[in-house]
Amino acid sequence: MHESPERSAPTPPLAWDDVGYFLAVARQGSLSAAARLLGVEHATVARRVGALEARIALRLFDRLPRAWVLTREGQALLAPAERLEQEALAFARAALAGNAKLGPVRVSAPPLLASHFLVPRLAARAAQWAGIELELVGEVRNADLHRREADVALRLMRPEAPGLAGRRLGHLAFRLYGTADWAGRAPADWRFIGYGDSLRESPQQRVLERLAAGRPFLLRSNDLAALYQACRSGLGLAMLPRFLAGADPVLHELASEATPVRREIWCVLHPDVRRSPRVRLIADAIAELLREAAQELDG
Helix, strand or coil, X not given: CCCCCCCCCCCCCCCHHHHHHHHHHHHHCCHHHHHHHHCCCHHXXXXXXXXXXXXXXXXXXXXXXXXXXXXXXXXXXXXXXXXHHHHHHHHHHHHHHCCCCCEEEEEEECXXXXXXXXXXXXXXXXXXXXXXXXXXXECCCCXXXXXXXXCEEEECCCCCCCCCEEEEEEEEEEEEEECHHHHCCCHHHCCEEECXXXXXXXXHHHHHHHHHCCCCEEEECCCHHHHHHHHHCCCCEEEEEHHHHCCCCCCEECCCCCCCEEEEEEEEECHHHHCCHHHHHHHHHHHHHHHHCHHHHHC
């Protein structure tokens, strides 16, 4: 009786997560940057990419001291990996759309609007979204809804990316505020605090730059909460949202022909997740809050 030849162990299937790690390193160019993007340790990124390379028997990156650079084989696999990513994201969006009202919903919004406006009002109506695990992310940048960085996004401009569904929910007014000391000074003596370079092109900052007319800013920050605290501490004048500064007894609105600056508030969703009952419930709840507070936001 002849022994049958020994069969080789089947190659384990590719894990999508490993491909995702490959894409993160390819896009970011280094382990540390990819780890920050993914919210994991850099050793985890190295291990997962190494596992993918071992599974397909190809070296995907040249490990340089300060960067990981795609090899020729890695470059050849980049486009197929991105197509695989799009299919996986489409699958996840379709799964969410068909899911029940229970589960997570991730909302991206400008930081101050998230913390000082949405949180207290949503908390007061928690019974309306019982069973939903709400994740509220305050961020200046626009979350990529195609990559499912958020299910619902509040933005201060009309969405420009193709394939997104958006509805305008109202306006957010920015006005010029300062303490009583600044309110008593002549405009020629005003000093200003405003956004840094990353937000220098925002409409409210452009107005402030015109008012400053070349005068130096005492403080710049990409954190509107920091500018608010600096303004109410008397450091200088700032363009602040009316819903926040208008209710602060420490601050006074200063008259200017250039103000107020009115920004549109848009609720943006990917069409695939718009059919999800829980995403729709949260989006509708936020829209209702904004409609009820229209006077407070815009004035």
